[in-house]
Amino acid sequence: MKPNSDETQELLDRAKGGDNQAVERLLEMHREPLRRMISLRLDPALAARLDASDVVQEVQLEASRRLDDYLRSPAMPFHLWLRYIAGDHIKDAHRRHRKAQRRSVDRERQMQRPATFDQSSLELAAQLIDPEHTPATAAMLHEAARRAEAALAELDEADREIILMRNYEHLSNKEAATMLGISEEAASMRYLRAGRRLAALLQPGSSQSEPGA
Numbered sequence: 287m288k289p290n291s292d293e294t295q296e297l298l299d300r301a302k303g304g305d306n307q308a309v310e311r312l313l314e315m316h317r318e319p320l321r322r323m324i325s326l327r328l329d330p331a332l333a334a335r336l337d338a339s340d341v342v343q344e345v346q347l348e349a350s351r352r353l354d355d356y357l358r359s360p361a362m363p364f365h366l367w368l369r370y371i372a373g374d375h376i377k378d379a380h381r382r383h384r385k386a387q388r389r390s391v392d393r394e395r396q397m398q399r400p401a402t403f404d405q406s407s408l409e410l411a412a413q414l415i416d417p418e419h420t421p422a423t424a425a426m427l428h429e430a431a432r433r434a435e436a437a438l439a440e441l442d443e444a445d446r447e448i449i450l451m452r453n454y455e456h457l458s459n460k461e462a463a464t465m466l467g468i469s470e471e472a473a474s475m476r477y478l479r480a481g482r483r484l485a486a487l488l489q490p491g492s493s494q495s496e497p498g499a
Contacts (some may be wrong), residue, residue: 290363298364302357309353311344316368319455320345324370326450327376332383346373366464370398373465387481406454407431410484413453430488437487445480 290298294315300308324345325338348371349356356367364367410431451462463473 290365293477294364298360301353308351310366310428313349316365317342317346319365320368320372324372324376326454329380335383336379336441341372341375345375347379348375362464363461364484366461404474407434410434410449412454429479434484437484440487441480443484448477449475450481460489 289295294312297312297315301312321338321342324341325333328336328338328341334356345368349368352371356364362365362475415436438449441449446463448466451457451465452459459474459477460470462477463470466473468476
């Protein structure tokens with residue numbers, strides 16, 4: 287598992303000594319990764335109503351309140367601890383907005399994902415369709431990325447989550463296993479199966495692969 291970076295650990299040590307500026311810097315360092323993690327998981331229709339940055343602010347406020355507890359017993363790297371808090375806030379956001387406004391949200395539902403998917407989708411498409419990324423297929427990758435995004439929406443939640451963790455957030459297998467509460471072997475097998483299912487959806491002739499499907 288990727289440990290805290292030297293800078294993060296230094297800031298944590300300073301925060302433990304009561305340095306408020308270190309706390310502010312620590313949260314600022316992790317703001318963008320948090321925003322990306324959250325934006326990847328907000329339903330597109332909900333994302334039109336709720337900015338990921340607003341959820342980030344809620345997460346960081348809670349992290350500030352709970353930081354002393356974390357510093358007393360850091361059971362995992364700081365970035366994974368933040369992800370746990372963010373996961374709870376994402377669930378709460380969906381419960382509040384989807385249940386309170388289910389009809390209007392469902393009418394507005396769209397297949398496309400936020401723009402933050404773009405580069406990672408290109409990389410994923412290249413990996414699944416042409417691992418060697420030859421020049422002949424380079425021009426096809428943007429269309430393949432669009433198909434990859436649509437195919438992700440067709441995966442079940444468990445498969446989609448492991449793909450997001452590994453390919454979009456670039457968590458290690460051990461980090462993904464920690465976040466999912468499963469063994470490293472189970473996480474590896476889940477990722478392998480999810481990748482196969484996603485690749486199958488991208489094959490010519492699949493219902494998803496046709497334009498406008």
